[in-house]
Amino acid sequence: MALSSSVLRATDPDEVDALHQLVLASLDDDQAVDTISIPLAGKSSIADHMVIASGRSTRQVASMASKLAEKIKGELGRTTRIEGLPTADWVLIDAGDVIVHLFRPEVRSFYNLERMWAFGDAPPAEAPAEPTPARDA
Structure with a gap:
């Protein structure tokens, strides 16, 4: 899925935060599974934020996406772009300052966006311990 930034972005940090909180609350209300938010600012x-969540079925994914777009329009007066709604395996909602990816679990696991967008924030894998040289007594 490609992002085309045709949705306007806000310059007011409070507006961005309100949008981000609305997205998280809506997904929570709709019982999204494993919701994570990745900060992208800077x-x-x-x-500024990417939110990734799963639904248990294509029906739930489509419903969450539709409700979220309606809430963003109704409460914040912002338009969104939605891609992937007909099949609802992976639905992308571009709300400008917040990008939302809604997946069926198998599709989410396959694409693994969390890993792709980690920016090195994840703790590095531990290196194997070096053997300690023996000391002469």
Whole structure:
């Protein structure tokens, strides 16, 4: 899925925060599974936050996406772009400052966006311990 930044972005940090909180609350209300938010501010120009969540079925994914777009329009007066709604395996909602990816679990596991967008924030894998040289007594 490609992002095309045709959705306007806010310059007011409070507006960005309100949008981010609305997204998280809506997904929580709709019982999204494994919701995570990745901060992008200062790391990417596409958005300030990326939210990734799963639904248990294509029906739930489609419902969550539709409700979220309606809430953003109704409560904040912002338009969104939605891609992937007809099949609802992976639905992308571009709300400008917040990009939302909704997946069925198998599709989410396959694409593993969390790992791709980690920016090295994840703790590094531990290196194997070096053997200690034996000392002469």
